[in-house]
Amino acid sequence: MTSERVIRNLALIGFMGAGKSSAGRVAADILRFTFLDTDRVIQARAGTTISDIFARQGEPAFRDWERRIVEELTRRSKTVIATGGGLPVAQDNLASLKGHALVVCLWASPDTIFERVHHHDHRPLLNQPEPLEKIRALLAVREPFYRQADVLINTEQRSVKEVAAQIVHQFHLAQAAHS
Ligand code: S3P
Numbered sequence: 001m002t003s004e005r006v007i008r009n010l011a012l013i014g015f016m017g018a019g020k021s022s023a024g025r026v027a028a029d030i031l032r033f034t035f036l037d038t039d040r041v042i043q044a045r046a047g048t049t050i051s052d053i054f055a056r057q058g059e060p061a062f063r064d065w066e067r068r069i070v071e072e073l074t075r076r077s078k079t080v081i082a083t084g085g086g087l088p089v090a091q092d093n094l095a096s097l098k099g100h101a102l103v104v105c106l107w108a109s110p111d112t113i114f115e116r117v118h119h120h121d122h123r124p125l126l127n128q129p130e131p132l133e134k135i136r137a138l139l140a141v142r143e144p145f146y147r148q149a150d151v152l153i154n155t156e157q158r159s160v161k162e163v164a165a166q167i168v169h170q171f172h173l174a175q176a177a178h179s
Contacts, residue, residue: 005098005178006099006100006178007100007101007102007171007174007175007178008076008077008078008079008100008101009033009073009076009077009078009079009080009081009100009101009102010024010027010031010033010079010080010081010101010104010167010171011073011081011083011097011101011102011103012024012080012081012083012104012105012106012167013083013087013088013094013097013103013104013105013106013145013146013149014085014105014106014107014108015085015107015108015113015135015138015139015142015146016085016113016117016123016126016135017108017112017113017116017117018085018105018106018107018108018113018155019106019108019116019155019160019163020037020082020083021037021082022160023106023155023160023163023164023167024037024080024081024082024164024167025080025082026161027080027164027167027168027171028079028080030164030165030168031078031080031168031171032078033078033079034076034078034079034080035080035082036073036079036080036081036082037081038066038069038070038081038083038084038087039082039084041069042062042065042066042069042084045065045069049122050062050084050122050124051122051123051124051127053065054124054125055124063086063090066083066084066087066090066093067092067093070087070092070096070097071096073096073100073101074096074099074100076100081101083097085138085142086125086138086142088103088142088145088146088148088149089141089145091145094145094148098150102150102151102170102171102174103148103149103150103151104149104150104151104152104153104167104170104171105146105149105151105152105153106153106155107146107152107153107155108154108155108156109156110132110135110136111132112155112156113135113139114131114132117131117135118131125138150170150174151170151174153166153167153170
């Protein structure tokens, strides 16, 4: 990281089920930051669910929403941002987040992700007969993007509180390095 880097926010990236929203909320409480979840913002703006956007308008329309929200995030400060799992796969989105936030990736193995998400049905990309295979395939494509985060935190065998504490610790380190 260069000394010109501005770090006003904290952005969490990573695969579905990595714990971005749950750990992000706790981290925001500790830091006394606002918590924002890009999926929730999109749902509120669109007036419908993510599944409905995928079903009616298709994935490209959802990715357009994500791009628009990422653009708006550049104006925020003191915010913990939990991003949708596919958002950093657009290189521009990742670059934009790095312009104002410390980007932290939460990591988990495909098996752990499967365990965490298989009883949920609100993720259209995993609503299919072989979700574990889909997780493996998507993760393979996305890993190079996730690895561009400033910090990678393994969430395996860690509670939400422990992950949140790690996130906050990394944020303090980054701020100290840039003050
Ligand atoms: C997606 C992840 C979801 C949501 C959408 C697409 C993805 O968010 O944005 O279903 O492409 O990985 P979470 O990572 O919060 O589940």
